Amino acid sequence: MDNVLPLSGPDRYGPCMNGSFPRAGRRFSVGLAVLGFLAVGCNADGDADAGGSDPSATIPVAAASADDPETEITAVFEAYWHAVVQAQSGQVADAAALFSDIAVDETIDENVGVATRYEQQGLVRVGAPVISAVKVDVDGRSATVTACVDESEWLAEVGGQTLPPRDDQLKPYPVQFEMIKSGGSWLVGESVEPGEAVTC
Amino acid sequence: MLRTAKLRGASAALAAAVIMALTPAVVSVASENATDAPTDATDTPPAAPPTKSPGTPPDIPGLSSAPECWEWVEVSPGRHEYVYVCETPGEDDSGEDDGEGEWDGPTCDLSHEPYSEFCMGERACWADIPSTIPEENWPERGRESDSEIFTYYECFLPPDGEPDGRFGWIDPYDESLPDEGWAAWGKLQTPAFTLSFEPNELTYVGADTRFEVDGIGDGEIVGGQAGPLQAFGTFSHVEIDPGDSSGTFTCDNKPDTDDCEHVYLETSHDQPAQDLDGRGAYTAQARLVYDVTYTLRGEPISLPGVPDTLESPWNGTLVPVGEIQVLVQ
Incomplete structure (x- = not known):
């Protein structure tokens, strides 16, 4: 798997503390790394890559197991962030399609709205972004996912100029999402306040 | 697929095309346990959505790329978005007529739901009012008046314009909840109070001078009704300026704490103010600070952008500060 670099968040930022969860359920911890490369950056082999390759050519998604909700949720969460990155890259015409079977309608609307406004x-x-310290908490047909998001290398360009990241953008921050079981599959629900107990 | 009214028609705005020279973003998942192998990411790639056609220039409506025009705002819990906070070129956000004649009605057609709340020039708009974004997350720049709130709003030009939604600063329209909130806040009245100090009548350099405020009562104040809103104040603390240029400090005005005490370092004999005995005195002042909350028809409501504190006027007293002479024989 050439393009996958399993970079763990704690390697860069130290372990994220995880606070109390609203539900008592099984927990599953994974490290999730979302890596993107600028054209002037490096590909997975470390080579300079100036090509404008199609960002939708590969969207790797982990295999999901119906018997393992944590694995399935993690895969959906992984696919969700990949879709977020693609939607905001300015290269995808139908942002909503990216989130099909990944997120609930409200979350799709939010992301389509962002993509539209950016465009x-x-x-x-x-x-x-770099996503780390992913923790899944499953309780029956509901679940939550907490993670740390580092946007310091996910920059914005306007008119060809890169906006310098703001100070508070250089630090990872916690996120928490509701996960919704719908028709046998897990979907990313709305983001919720992770609470002060969750730090990155 | 259901879509909320907020983003209705938004996808249709994806007309411009821009191709950026990016390589694919890659996602991987690995267990925090080092013995677990990374998940094979090539198993089930989802269907790729259509990409934009090359050669079409991006739709950049003259927005500045100056970094100070963009803020990175947490618009909902854990979700950040770049927001343009400079004035958008050619945008008429006044929502007011030209001042000629007596007509003071809407400047746009407000008959197209949900764009029926207010006008921005000829555009009809709705907005998240009150703002769903906590005030502490609002951008530092771009606010032109205290009454403006930072929120999501969406406008369109009737009858068939393309909806345009964004986060930004708006001045809430008359009789909106923030507007009524300001009115409710304005109806709060702080109680009359007096400021005293001990040792009574005359204190000394180096001594602990204790200030005390009388008149706070039970610490609760209730404002009048403003539309469906009512404001309530709860005493928070006292701010005291001892008058010797040492600066203001706060205290809780409780008898069992010493945070209302101050030590004067110089006498007041050369101060221009004089007490009833003709002694030079520092002019000490205090004011009461209240935390303010609001209710909408009796139920608590958060109104970001509307003051959540209230300060009373300053009220003072003269504090003569003497010096204790010690005779050594």
């Missing part, structure tokens, strides 16, 4: 404003995101 109207001439802003594109380059690079990708």
